[in-house]
Amino acid sequence: MVGDVDGDGEGDLLMGAHNKDSESGIAYIALGPHSGTTVASDTDVALNPATGDYLGRAVSAAGDMNGDGLDDLLIGAPRDDAGASNAGATYLIYGSTTITSIDGSYADAVYDVVIIGDDNDIQLGAQIEGGRDFDNDGTNDLLLGSTSYGSINEGASFFYYGPLSGSLDLSDADATLTGTSSSDGAGEHGLIVEDIDGSGAGALLVDVPGADAVDGTSAAGGIFLIDTLGL
Ligand SMILES: [Ca+2]
Numbered sequence: 065m066v067g068d069v070d071g072d073g074e075g076d077l078l079m080g081a082h083n084k085d086s087e088s089g090i091a092y093i094a095l096g097p098h099s100g101t102t103v104a105s106d107t108d109v110a111l112n113p114a115t116g117d118y119l120g121r122a123v124s125a126a127g128d129m130n131g132d133g134l135d136d137l138l139i140g141a142p143r144d145d146a147g148a149s150n151a152g153a154t155y156l157i158y159g160s161t162t163i164t165s166i167d168g169s170y171a172d173a174v175y176d177v178v179i180i181g182d183d184n185d186i187q188l189g190a191q192i193e194g195g196r197d198f199d200n201d202g203t204n205d206l207l208l209g210s211t212s213y214g215s216i217n218e219g220a221s222f223f224y225y226g227p228l229s230g231s232l233d234l235s236d237a238d239a240t241l242t243g244t245s246s247s248d249g250a251g252e253h254g255l256i257v258e259d260i261d262g263s264g265a266g267a268l269l270v271d272v273p274g275a276d277a278v279d280g281t282s283a284a285g286g287i288f289l290i291d292t293l294g295l
């Protein structure tokens with residue numbers, strides 16, 4: 065569920081099918097109310113990929129990022145080539161009472177904000193966490209992960225404070241959390257924990273499956289909690 069995207073008071077669904085059409089992928093929006101069985105052909109909006117983009121590998125609720133009262137959508141296309149070959153892209157699409165008007169469009173033609181990867185094969189958009197407010201300022205924030213980022217595939221997570229606008233890349237991230245050794249895979253999963261006590265800072269949980277343990281065990285894996293970004 066991604067909240068109410070079209071403002072009718074009913075919860076809506078966002079789904080990705082990244083293997084469709086030889087791994088080009090597709091993303092579906094199914095507007096509520098929901099009952100019984102809905103098949104892909106019944107959805108209200110289907111967004112098309114560029115060839116081979118792996119569209120919909122990750123999708124996430126964004127919450128209301130632009131303050132218009134409608135919930136917004138995050139869709140990943142990790143093999144998009146806008147920044148570099150298979151560098152990937154993450155699209156933010158604002159909710160709209162006329163969201164069905166984009167049915168059949170290409171995702172890269174209808175996004176409101178895009179974050180693009182800028183190095184070959186880092187596949188930005190394979191891990192997306194949105195819809196939560198890290199710093200309790202009333203606007204949700206965004207955490208993206210790339211397990212193959214870096215010269216030794218150490219991986220990284222990229223954190224952005226909302227609101228977002230325009231075309232962004234990795235250099236626009238407000239914080240970058242990188243792995244330290246080969247094949248750490250930092251960024252495989254990430255979670256934003258909201259600032260529930262009003263201290264001004266929540267926490268980030270970043271999964272680093274290849275991290276070495278403190279006792280020296282190689283690639284034991286670990287979940288890292290980051291509660292200050294030093295910003
Ligand atoms: Ca709705």
Ligand SMILES: [Ca+2]
Pocket residue numbers: 127128129130131132133134135136158159
């Ligand atoms: Ca909105």
Ligand SMILES: [Ca+2]
Pocket residue numbers: 115116117143144145149150
């Ligand atoms: Ca590609």
Ligand SMILES: [Ca+2]
Pocket residue numbers: 197198199200201202203204205225226
């Ligand atoms: Ca925030």
